Amino acid sequence: MPPFTGPPQDYTYDGTFEGLLTVLFTVYDRKASPNSIQPEARVQGGLFAAPAPVETSEALAARVWEGLANSMDAEARTRLYHVFLSEDADREMLIFRYVDLALRADRDIAENYANADVRRVQRLAQMMFREKHRMEAFVRFEKTQDELFHATIEPDMDVLPLIAAHFTTRYADQRWLIYDRRRHYGLYYDLTRTDVVQFETATAPKASGLSATVLDEREPLFKVLWQAYFDHVNIPERKNLKLHRRHMPLRYWKYLSEKQPRETRFAPIPNKQPPRNGGLQLRAPEGEE
Secondary structure (H helix, E strand, O other), rough: OOOOOOOEEEEOOOHHHHHHHHHHHHHHHHHEEEHHHHEEEHHHOOOOOEEEOOOOHHHHHHHHHHHHHHOOOOHHHHHHHHHHHOOOHHHHEEEEEEEEHHHOOOOOOOOOOHHHHOOOOHHHHHHHHHHHHHHHHHHOOOOEOEEEOOOOEEOOOOOHHHHHHHHHHHHOOOOEHHHHHHOOEEEEEEOOOOOOEEEOOOOOOOOOOOOOOOEEEOOOHHHHHHHEEEEEEEHHHHHHHHHHHHHOOOOHHHHOHHHHOOOOOOOOOOEEEEEEEEEEOEEEEEEEO
16 A cells, blocks of 8 residues: 555545545545545634545445455444444544555454554444444334324434334334434335435424324324333332443433323232232132132
């Protein structure tokens, strides 16, 4: 890999992953290292710095992506994509430094944990995996009058591209929409394919739930049934709120049906008697007492 001979530049791109890959191609094509790589919408130039805009090319992006296979395996490339979706403030420069290190190394760098950038990439990829897993577990749909199942999420990271396949496979027999309130876009499945849909701020859903006027008339019953199931499988004696919040962080609760105020008061299943002599006594079947 030849050294950088041109003056460093402040690259800007359109904010897409393909755009970032195009920037990487441009860096090595011009032999000019980046001072910074910033999305055009959030450019913060210096007093004497002139931005160097890079137009996205899908052909060049594909060329870079395929070329990286010569220096890293598929899992390492996937981690770079996850780092991009993490929306970390330094994600562009972190990806560049990781790629540059991989291209100049004579061995696989994936486990070179002595390098801070390798550790950071691994850490962000792990955080993205946890966020993806949580979204797959915590999404709660509401059924509308036109047979659309709608869910609102607000994840810390941009996980929609990673959970699309899961929900497309699991809910292939129903129309659904998962809306990311923070990023104003969503995934829509129409029984044949899943598409990315954009929302303008003025037309996007405003709250965690839909208006009662557009919900299916049975939706309140579904909610009560789900809450009743959650309450009955709960074991009060084993309550551990600290552990519960670790696995189900508080920031997700406003989108979970089981965490909303109860419309019907919970009554325990009458299959237990008060403890006798410190032990739990089950009620005997009728006719056997």
